[in-house]
Amino acid sequence: MTTSPTGTAGAQPASAGFVISERSALLRAETALFMRDHVLSLVSHDLRGPLNAIHSWAYVLERKLDANDPNSQRAITGIRSGVDQQVKLLETIVDTTRAETKSLALTYEPFPLHPLLAETVEEVRAGLARARGVEVRLDSQIATEQLNGDRARLAAALWLMLTFAVEASARDAEVALAARADNGTWHASVTYEPNEAALNDAALPHMLEAFARKQAGEPREAKRIAWVFALCKRVAEAHGGSFEQSDSTEAGSVTATPATLVLRVPFSAAVPK
Structure with missing residues (x-):
């Protein structure tokens, strides 16, 4: 199984004098797909740590702030809501998108x-x-x-x-x-x-x-x-x-x-x- 440097019908040119064969084009596309999902996996992993820390510190701040101060409580609620939204985005968009290569x-x-x-x-x-x-x-x-x-x-x-x-x-x-x-x-x-x-x-x-x-x-x-x-x-x-x-x-x-x-x-x- 060899690939001609001149390519085959439907192949795409890569640069002057070089044409990518159909099989190589497919492998390049698969490489890009796995790379995309790998990056999404890293994003999901690396963001969860800071988000968990923010969520935990929100509880610490809540105990320090005046429970009768509406502005303080609104701020804490906003922090928690923002964290929850980010976690939901990771679960519904990032994790779902990379599912194609996660279970190979x-x-x-x-x-x-x-x-x-x-x-x-x-x-x-x-x-x-x-x-x-x-x-x-x-x-x-x-x-x-x-x-x-x-x-x-x-x-x-x-x-x-x-x-x-x-x-x-x-x-x-x-x-x-x-x-x-x-x-x-x-x-x-x-x-x-x-x-x-x-x-x-x-x-x-x-x-x-x-x-x-x-x-x-x-x-x-x-x-x-x-x-x-x-x-x-x-x-x-x-x-x-x-x-x-x-x-x-x-x-x-x-x-x-x-x-x-x-x-x-x-x-x-x-x-x-």
């Missing part, structure tokens, strides 16, 4: 892993990587191993990991996908040397939206991933696995390391009841 439906079936790896690497090579002059290398220790899971979803996660690494790489750089089996788990690791100029240069071909690429270069809180990798994280966790993003260390340091994206999935993920 998977189609479980056993499939060989090596063809999936080879097909996905070739797909990224033939599309964005060739247009950007970036080499994509597959270093796989996977032979005949099979995984019981959703092949299409896992292919999308791998595609996104490789695509972002290509987006973040300078011309003539190399992106490597390493795959191995360890204690009943499939490990897929993408390594690359991030280049901020290449990631955000509007003159270069790009697959991912500009705001997603820009946010990926901003500082992240501990254990949080860049928004653009929400699909990878959700797919991994739905299979009982995990996804990790590690930034590179400074190029001039003695212990300089490339950036890594790691997907871990059990070979026999339990099918949810």
Whole structure:
């Protein structure tokens, strides 16, 4: 399964000389959908703490204020009402909107892993990587191993990991996908040397939206991933696995390391009841 760099009927142009194939366009849209829901989840989580604190302090203030002062009581009522309205918005708009990817439906079936790896690497090579002059290398220790899971979803996660690494790489750089089996788990690791100029240069071909690429270069809180990798994280966790993003260390340091994206999935993920 490969994707032509010239695209197919109905594909949309990304920049001069580069056309996005129909499959890549679909994967880009799915990436945006999962990213939207991931951001909504963060908003919902991060707003509830301050809102709960405001609600609690309102009770503290109420005990300190004169119960016979109508202005004070009106202020307290306004504070509580405002908090309740915000919580309701989170429940009815934010939480409801992200429900589509919160409960991810998977189609479980056993499939060989090596063809999936080879097909996905070739797909990224033939599309964005060739247009950007970036080499994509597959270093796989996977032979005949099979995984019981959703092949299409896992292919999308791998595609996104490789695509972002290509987006973040300078011309003539190399992106490597390493795959191995360890204690009943499939490990897929993408390594690359991030280049901020290449990631955000509007003159270069790009697959991912500009705001997603820009946010990926901003500082992240501990254990949080860049928004653009929400699909990878959700797919991994739905299979009982995990996804990790590690930034590179400074190029001039003695212990300089490339950036890594790691997907871990059990070979026999339990099918949810």
